[in-house]
Structures are given as structure tokens and as C-alpha cells.
Amino acid sequence: MPNIEVSQETLDRLKSLAEPLVDTADTVIARLIAAHNGQHNGRAESTVASLKTETRRSHTVPRKRGRKGERARKGERTPTEEFYEPLLQVLAAAGGHLPAVDAINRVGQVMADRLNEVDRARLPSGEVRWRNSVRWARQRLEEHGRLDPKAPYGVWKVTQAARP
Structure with missing residues (x-):
């Protein structure tokens, strides 16, 4: 090649x-x-x-469609909270900040063995569920003061309070 x-x-x-x-x-x-x-x-x-x-x-691999238009049942997908620590660790390892796409990709690598079929399925929006969960984890960490809401667009950055 x-x-x-x-x-x-x-x-x-x-x-x-x-x-x-x-x-x-x-x-x-x-x-x-x-x-x-x-x-x-x-x-x-x-x-x-x-x-x-x-x-x-x-x-790409075609998405598996289960119950069309329905949300994942409780316990089927990895809870958003499970992404908090890996996301903070990935950002800390990179010096405290990363472009969002890189942070998401690295969290996916860290959590690859913990993600199940439901996590790997596509949402109606076309996004893979686990990637969406990482985005929600970022939002929650921002609300709890662990990620900086004033970081430049497309960059995820830990706050001083979240640093070890």
C-alpha cells in the first residue's frame, strides 16, 4: 500500500x-x-x-437498530457518570486541556473495554451513543466546576479546582 x-x-x-x-x-x-x-x-x-x-x-459499520425511536432502557448503556473520571484523567494527562474531538477519542480508547453494544450504537442524530455520553459528562463536570466554561470554543479545559 x-x-x-x-x-x-x-x-x-x-x-x-x-x-x-x-x-x-x-x-x-x-x-x-x-x-x-x-x-x-x-x-x-x-x-x-x-x-x-x-x-x-x-x-462505517452499519448501525444496529433495536427499538426504533426508543431510548435505551435503564442499565443498558454505560451511565454518564462513568465517563467523568476518564475524561478528567485524559485532560490531566494532556496538561489540563485538549480539543474536544481529541478528548472524546482518548476517553473512547480508555473506556474501550467497558463499552457495550448499546454504547456503540448510533443515536437518531447519527452520533455514537458513547461519544454523546462523553459530551454530557463534560457538561455535568462544567456545571460542577471541574471544567472551565470559559475555555475557547472546541477546547475542554480543567479548572484549578479539578487539578490534583
């Missing part, structure tokens, strides 16, 4: 479009090309959201 060199910025953008534990750089690039080739009136779709949606749907 040929190797190519890309800038760190391009690699970071590829990572932001990838589904952890599912995608490779090759599958993300293939989806982007497919999205580009599916252009309308000579122009590729320009919004990041539409590219992400196309990226996720074209080459």
Missing part, C-alpha cells in the same frame, strides 16, 4: 471526521472523495456537517 505525507493540520482534520475504533485514514479519505464526487451543480457540499454525515454513512 502506498504511503503519503500529510501536514499535521490535515491529519487532525482527518481524525475529526473518523469514527474511533472503526475508521482508518483510508476509509475517511474514500468517504471524502465519494462526497466530493457526489457534488451537485458542479460544487461539492460545503458544510462540515454534511461531509461528516456522508463520511459516517458511506463506509
Whole structure:
């Protein structure tokens, strides 16, 4: 397989479009090309959201649909609280702050052996449930003063109170 060199910025953008534990750089690039080739009136779709949606749907593992439109029953998914400590640990290990996408990906790596089928299923929004749970964990930690609500957009940062 040929190797190519890309800038760190391009690699970071590829990572932001990838589904952890599912995608490779090759599958993300293939989806982007497919999205580009599916252009309308000579122009590729320009919004990041539409590219992400196309990226996720074209080459990832299909989502398992259980009870359509229903919420996960109590006890089926990993509770949001279970993501608090891994998220704080990931941020602390990175010096106290990370871009949101990197923090989510690293929490996924830390918790990979604890996530179940329900956690790995997609929500109606298209997002994987465990990733959504990490976002909710961030929100709760912010409400409890452990994460900084004034951190730059897209960056998750621990507060001084949360530092060891």
C-alpha cells in the first residue's frame, strides 16, 4: 500500500471526521472523495456537517437498530457518570486541556473495554451513543466546576479546582 505525507493540520482534520475504533485514514479519505464526487451543480457540499454525515454513512459499520425511536432502557448503556473520571484523567494527562474531538477519542480508547453494544450504537442524530455520553459528562463536570466554561470554543479545559 502506498504511503503519503500529510501536514499535521490535515491529519487532525482527518481524525475529526473518523469514527474511533472503526475508521482508518483510508476509509475517511474514500468517504471524502465519494462526497466530493457526489457534488451537485458542479460544487461539492460545503458544510462540515454534511461531509461528516456522508463520511459516517458511506463506509462505517452499519448501525444496529433495536427499538426504533426508543431510548435505551435503564442499565443498558454505560451511565454518564462513568465517563467523568476518564475524561478528567485524559485532560490531566494532556496538561489540563485538549480539543474536544481529541478528548472524546482518548476517553473512547480508555473506556474501550467497558463499552457495550448499546454504547456503540448510533443515536437518531447519527452520533455514537458513547461519544454523546462523553459530551454530557463534560457538561455535568462544567456545571460542577471541574471544567472551565470559559475555555475557547472546541477546547475542554480543567479548572484549578479539578487539578490534583
